[in-house]
Amino acid sequence: MASKSVFVVAIDFGTSYSGYCFSLASGTDQIRQVYWGTEHGLKTPKTPTCILFNQKLEFRKFGYDAVMKYKSLPSSEADNWYFFQNFKMTLYNTKVTSGMKLKASNGKTLPALTVFSESLRYLKEHALNTIQEASFQTVCDLEEITWVITVPAIWSSAARQFMRLAAKEAGLISDMISEKLIIALEPEAASLWCKQLPQEGFISENSDKKKFEDSPGIQYVVVDCGGGTIDITVHEIQENHYLKELHKAAGGGWGGNRVDENFTDFLKKIFDDGVWDEYVKSHPTELQHMMYNFSLQKCSASREEVYIHCYYNLTRVAACKKDISHFFKKVEGAVWCDGVIMITYEKMKSFFDYSIKNIIGTLREILDKPEMATVQYILLVGGFASSIILRDAIHQAFSKNYHILCPLEAQVAIAKGAVLFGVNPHSVASRVSARTYGVAVTAKFDGAIHDFHKLRVSKADGYMYCTDLFKKLVGIEESVNINKVAHYDFYPTEPDQTEVCFSFYCTEKQDAQYIDEKGMEWLGSCIVPMPDTTLGKKRQLKMDIKFGLTEFKATCTDITSKQSRVVIIDFLAV
Ligand SMILES: Nc1ncnc2c1ncn2[C@@H]1O[C@H](COP(=O)(O)OP(=O)(O)OP(=O)(O)O)[C@@H](O)[C@H]1O
Ligand SMILES: *[C@@H]1O[C@H](CO)[C@@H](O)[C@H](O)[C@H]1NC(C)=O
Ligand SMILES: *[C@@H]1O[C@H](CO)[C@@H](O)[C@H](O)[C@H]1NC(C)=O
Ligand SMILES: *[C@@H]1O[C@H](CO)[C@@H](O)[C@H](O)[C@H]1NC(C)=O
Ligand SMILES: [Mg+2]
Numbered sequence: 364m365a366s367k368s369v370f371v372v373a374i375d376f377g378t379s380y381s382g383y384c385f386s387l388a389s390g391t392d393q394i395r396q397v398y399w400g401t402e403h404g405l406k407t408p409k410t411p412t413c414i415l416f417n418q419k420l421e422f423r424k425f426g427y428d429a430v431m432k433y434k435s436l437p438s439s440e441a442d443n444w445y446f447f448q449n450f451k452m453t454l455y456n457t458k459v460t461s462g463m464k465l466k467a468s469n470g471k472t473l474p475a476l477t478v479f480s481e482s483l484r485y486l487k488e489h490a491l492n493t494i495q496e497a498s499f500q501t502v503c504d505l506e507e508i509t510w511v512i513t514v515p516a517i518w519s520s521a522a523r524q525f526m527r528l529a530a531k532e533a534g535l536i537s538d539m540i541s542e543k544l545i546i547a548l549e550p551e552a553a554s555l556w557c558k559q560l561p562q563e564g565f566i567s568e569n570s571d572k573k574k575f576e577d578s579p580g581i582q583y584v585v586v587d588c589g590g591g592t593i594d595i596t597v598h599e600i601q602e603n604h605y606l607k608e609l610h611k612a613a614g615g616g617w618g619g620n621r622v623d624e625n626f627t628d629f630l631k632k633i634f635d636d637g638v639w640d641e642y643v644k645s646h647p648t649e650l651q652h653m654m655y656n657f658s659l660q661k662c663s664a665s666r667e668e669v670y671i672h673c674y675y676n677l678t679r680v681a682a683c684k685k686d687i688s689h690f691f692k693k694v695e696g697a698v699w700c701d702g703v704i705m706i707t708y709e710k711m712k713s714f715f716d717y718s719i720k721n722i723i724g725t726l727r728e729i730l731d732k733p734e735m736a737t738v739q740y741i742l743l744v745g746g747f748a749s750s751i752i753l754r755d756a757i758h759q760a761f762s763k764n765y766h767i768l769c770p771l772e773a774q775v776a777i778a779k780g781a782v783l784f785g786v787n788p789h790s791v792a793s794r795v796s797a798r799t800y801g802v803a804v805t806a807k808f809d810g811a812i813h814d815f816h817k818l819r820v821s822k823a824d825g826y827m828y829c830t831d832l833f834k835k836l837v838g839i840e841e842s843v844n845i846n847k848v849a850h851y852d853f854y855p856t857e858p859d860q861t862e863v864c865f866s867f868y869c870t871e872k873q874d875a876q877y878i879d880e881k882g883m884e885w886l887g888s889c890i891v892p893m894p895d896t897t898l899g900k901k902r903q904l905k906m907d908i909k910f911g912l913t914e915f916k917a918t919c920t921d922i923t924s925k926q927s928r929v930v931i932i933d934f935l936a937v
Contacts, residue, residue: 368543372490373511373552373781374483376526378451378591379620380409380746381426381482383490384778386786388509394782396775397493400427408775409746412451414482418443420473425485430655433468434648441648442469447478452591455616459521461528468647479525480532483512487535509543510535511785513777515592516548516612517797520886520915527914546913547784549777550587550596551791553744554606556780557585557770558598576604583740584726587777588747591618593722597729597738605792609738610729611840612797617721619747622661623654625714633690633697638681646676653677661711664751669711671704678702712752719756726761741767746774793844794911798869800886801835802906803878805856817877823858833868833875833883837910845911853906858899862892865906865919886915891928893921 372385386394399410410426415433417423423444424432433446445467453465453475464472487510495501512530514523523546530536536544561572575581579602587594597610631639643650653674660669673687681687691699696710729735741761747753748769758767770776784790805828808818813829820827836851837843855863867886868878875883893902903922908915920927 368509369507370494371509371511371782371785372494373513373547373778373785374486374490375409375513375549375552375775375778375781376451376483376486377409377412377589377746377777378449378618379412380407380590380774381412381486382409382775382778383486384775384782385490385494386782388786391783391786394779395493395497396779397489403427403431408772408778411448412482413446413448414450414478414485415447416445416467416473416481420445420477422481422485425482430651434651436648438646438648445469445471445473447473449591449620450475450478452616452620454522454525455515455518455592459519459525461525476525476529476532479529483529483533483535487533505534505537506543509545509785511545511547511552511781513547513549513552513781514913515587515589515594515614516550516596517592517594517614523914545785545788547781547788548594548596548612548913549589550585550594550612550744551598551606551608552778552780552784553587553776554583554585554596554598554742554780555783555790556776557583557742557744557768558600558604558606559783560770576600581740582609582735582738583742584729584738585742585744586722586726586748587614588722588743588745588750588753588773589618590620590746591616593617593718593725593747595725595729597735601792605790607792608794608842610732610735611795613725613729615721615725617718618745619718619750621718622714623658625717626657626661627654629694629697629710629714633694634677634681635690636684638677638684638690642677642680645680646674649674649676661714662749666708666751668705668707670700671706673699673702673704715750715752715756718747719753722753723756723760726757730761730765739766741765743767743769744773744776748773789845791845793842796837796839796841796843796910798871799835799839799873799875800837800867800869800910800915801833801875801878802851803866803868804832804834804853805830806832814877821857826856828856831877831879833878833880835874836908838873839871843911845909847909847911849908849910851906851908853904855893855900855902855904859896861894861896862890863904863919863921864888864890865917867915867917889917889919889928891919891921892926893924894926895924898923 368388370385371388372383374383384394384396398406400407411430413429415424415429447467450465463475465475465478466472512526514526530544558576559574562575579600582599584597593614595613598606599609601607656672663669688699696707698705808827808829817829817831819830866888868883869886870882872882905920908917
């Protein structure tokens with residue numbers, strides 16, 4: 364049994380920015396937050412998720428320090444150092460394995476696990492120092508801390524487990540099934556933060572006005588607008604302030620970084636004739652400066668044209684081909700004015716089109732469902748939610764039918780809410796399954812319904828059975844209570860078998876007959892020994908599963924020999 368923690372530290376490990384918040388585990392009335400970048404004249408609640416390793420593959424810097432150091436490297440050295448940014452997106456929409464590699468900006472690769480775990484190790488050390496300064500006591504025993512790491516709700520189970528593995532590598536926890544690490548879902552964390560804000564608006568955080576959570580029955584959509592992903596969830600407030608999920612997690616990779624990418628696409632179009640490609644290849648650090656400048660400009664709140672400084676080497680590479688102003692003749696919305704690129708407000712908005720169209724489209728699709736008819740609020744959180752262009756678009760699309768709210772520090776709502784989640788993981792009382800989950804079983808062969816390819820005959824007693832059958836345990840879009848443990852009984856197929864292998868699968872279909880159908884995904888297996896064969900096929904096997912959690916946990920037991928195995932399904936096995 365895990366010992367009681369003194370502190371809860373929640374790490375929001377974002378695609379663009381990362382940070383953490385913490386509080387005493389005994390009460391969350393004071394959630395402490397950390398500001399970053401003060402050495403560089405900045406003060407932000409998160410630091411860039413950028414990490415730098417030297418040529419010997421040793422960790423050097425994280426965050427603003429990594430960005431600044433990398434920018435200051437002479438280009439001969441920059442080519443040998445390993446700089447990573449936006450790497451969290453590599454865990455979305457791909458097959459995640461523990462051995463996967465990441466490409467640094469110098470084109471060379473490192474194991475993804477090293478990049479993630481060194482980042483987490485840095486944040487861990489930083490947090491321990493901060494706690495020490497704040498409490499005048501050294502955290503001697505890591506058991507005193509419960510860590511929370513947030514992940515997008517639309518991430519696969521394998522990606523979630525990869526974060527757990529990285530946390531173990533980083534020394535946050537000592538083993539993979541440690542209860543000292545809680546994986547929280549980003550939009551849920553944000554929802555927990557928002558529900559204790561005043562109902563009539565999120566202007567002030569501490570007011571005696573009626574809180575959201577004081578109105579049971581209120582239903583709202585939370586949209587976490589991050590740099591990488593847009594993560595959507597729908598919640599209803601219960602009598603006891605707990606949350607009930609009403610719709611399965613939705614969203615996609617349409618975060619704020621798409622805006623930068625669409626801007627880069629545009630630059631590439633302007634600087635044709637191979638100019639842009641050469642620039643990207645030969646001057647990565649300068650490009651870094653230029654993109655940083657753009658990322659500040661896109662946050663402008665003025666609804667006016669913006670000016671992007673065209674850096675020296677880009678100008679130089681371009682001038683080798685032709686007079687710079689000629690590059691701008693073929694494009695609309697950008698004008699060359701003496702070393703600076705002027706971009707019209709219309710053009711600037713067009714860089715947001717792809718993100719916005721997808722966000723609005725997905726929200727519409729969810730909200731138009733008849734069962735979502737009583738949803739009244741749209742809550743926007745995450746750094747990208749600060750964008751005036753995004754907010755204008757959401758208002759235009761939805762303000763007629765919904766109240767649209769955005770907390771003051773939209774970007775830290777996730778980390779603060781994750782602290783609340785760490786203190787009380789049961790506050791999200793039920794979730795909607797995003798997939799159909801099941802296990803592979805056998806059954807007595809029935810020629811009327813079974814495929815003859817799946818017929819097997821037992822050597823021991825001639826029993827004819829159908830193999831590879833999919834037994835549904837929980838269906839897609841089914842609401843699952845997090846406290847509920849589902850029990851299932853199974854029996855061995857062969858009287859003399861001394862172990863049984865449970866193989867878990869999932870699909871986006873409602874149900875399936877066989878585990879090798881199209882759209883089936885193997886999640887992992889667990890082997891339970893059943894050494895005592897005296898009872899033959901009458902030996903009972905019990906499986907207990909908790910489904911509503913952010914991670915999937917099963918206990919399989921052979922009743923006869925009392926052998927049992929706990930598995931957090933190994934999603935990472937290849
Ligand atoms: N005022 C603004 N206007 C436009 N974009 C903004 C503004 N403020 C922040 N952003 C964008 O928001 C994103 C960062 O938000 P946030 O920190 O919530 O993301 P993240 O947590 O790193 O990403 P994810 O949640 O997808 O992993 C960046 O793309 C940033 O450029
Ligand atoms: C923006 O990027 C997306 C995805 O990368 C792409 O599909 C879209 O066409 C781009 N839009 C513009 C205007 O370049
Ligand atoms: C970005 O470019 C604009 C226009 O040239 C300039 O005024 C501004 O100082 C630049 N900002 C940074 C951080 O380089
Ligand atoms: C232009 O690129 C060269 C070579 O990469 C670099 O040494 C120089 O500092 C760059 N110039 C500026 C103004 O950044
Ligand atoms: Mg985020």
